Amino acid sequence: MPYNPTLVQPMKDEVTRLGVKELTSVTEVDAALGDPRGTTFVFVNSVCGCAAGAARPALAKALQHPVLPNEMYTVFAGQDVDAVARARSYCSEFQPSSPSFVLFRDGEVVHFIHRHQVEGQSPERIAANLTAAFDKYCTISV
Amino acid sequence: MSFVPHQNRHELHGITVVVTTPARLFVGRLDTADACAVTLKDAGYHDDSDTRQEYLARTAKYGVKRLSAVIEIPTDSVQGIERLHQAQE
Numbered sequence: 001m002p003y004n005p006t007l008v009q010p011m012k013d014e015v016t017r018l019g020v021k022e023l024t025s026v027t028e029v030d031a032a033l034g035d036p037r038g039t040t041f042v043f044v045n046s047v048c049g050c051a052a053g054a055a056r057p058a059l060a061k062a063l064q065h066p067v068l069p070n071e072m073y074t075v076f077a078g079q080d081v082d083a084v085a086r087a088r089s090y091c092s093e094f095q096p097s098s099p100s101f102v103l104f105r106d107g108e109v110v111h112f113i114h115r116h117q118v119e120g121q122s123p124e125r126i127a128a129n130l131t132a133a134f135d136k137y138c139t140i141s142v
Numbered sequence: 143m144s145f146v147p148h149q150n151r152h153e154l155h156g157i158t159v160v161v162t163t164p165a166r167l168f169v170g171r172l173d174t175a176d177a178c179a180v181t182l183k184d185a186g187y188h189d190d191s192d193t194r195q196e197y198l199a200r201t202a203k204y205g206v207k208r209l210s211a212v213i214e215i216p217t218d219s220v221q222g223i224e225r226l227h228q229a230q231e
Contacts, residue, residue: 048156095205114205116158116226 002079003047012076014056015045018063020072029075029086036107038070039138042087046077046098051118055099058118058126065131069103069138103133110137158206160198160229161215162222167194168213169206169226180220185213198229 016022020043023029033040043059046052063072075084077098084098091102091109099118103111111133118126154172161168161180170185186207188197201207206226 051156093204095207097205112203114202116202116206119157119227120225121227 002081005079008047008076008079011045011047011052011056012074015043015059015074018060020059020063020074023073023075023083023087024080026082026086029083029090032071032073033087033090033104036104038106040071040073040104041069042102042104043072043074044077044084044087044098044100044102045074048099048115051115052099054121054123054126055101055118057123058121058130059101061123061127062130062134065127065134067131067134067138069134101130103137105137154223154225158226159223160226161220163215163219164221165219167197168215169198169201170208170213172223173212175217175223177217179214179217180223182213182215183211184208185210187213198226202226202229 012022021032023032033042043055045056075087077084088094088096090104091112094102094109094112094114097114097116100115101111101113102109113126113129117129152172152175155174157172158169159172159182161170161182167188168182168185169187170182173181173183175181184206186201186209188194192200
């Protein structure tokens with residue numbers, strides 16, 4: 001059963017206010033992830049305070065970086081269940097994990113940060129992991 | 143009094159850990175650990191199809207393949223508990 005929308009809305013707002021577009025339906029996910037061109041970032045948000053409590057501030061720090069993916073999306077685990085399942089289908093070789101961060105380049109997963117890589121980490125350390133991936137995969141090679 | 147989540151829980155409560163026993167290696171989110179049992183949620187385990195190190199490396203990269211919602215491991219068989227993140231460092 002999904003969470004009470006009132007409970008999760010502040011956690012969603014914490015991400016969407018950063019300019020990350022929320023996907024709440026299968027149609028929206030397919031429209032966002034169906035075109036594999038360029039770099040696309042997906043944050044699987046979640047209620048869990050142990051990990052998501054650090055993941056969201058980490059994302060905020062990482063998105064201040066000068067190099068960013070072309071597109072940035074978020075889905076909310078345990079709330080927008082169909083959208084999350086669809087988003088996970090685009091990286092099905094990876095086990096479900098929330099919170100988690102996924103970076104696609106031309107439709108291929110090039111960087112995946114699992115929950116276990118978030119647990120107990122500082123937002124600064126998680127952000128450094130993210131920005132290193134942005135630097136590695138989101139710059140155009142000439 | 144305000145609500146404090148996970149109050150009075152084990153220090154690794156909610157953390158993805160590796161539990162080592164003579165028979166098996168388990169990976170999952172630690173729920174409780176006491177004199178009787180270590181309880182993991184959304185857990186998987188090494189099934190001897192590869193080495194323990196290969197299993198841990200695969201799990202660290204691709205995530206925990208959930209084989210059971212809850213696994214209880216007798217405490218007297220536990221040789222060690224460490225974070226999956228640290229087990230890979």
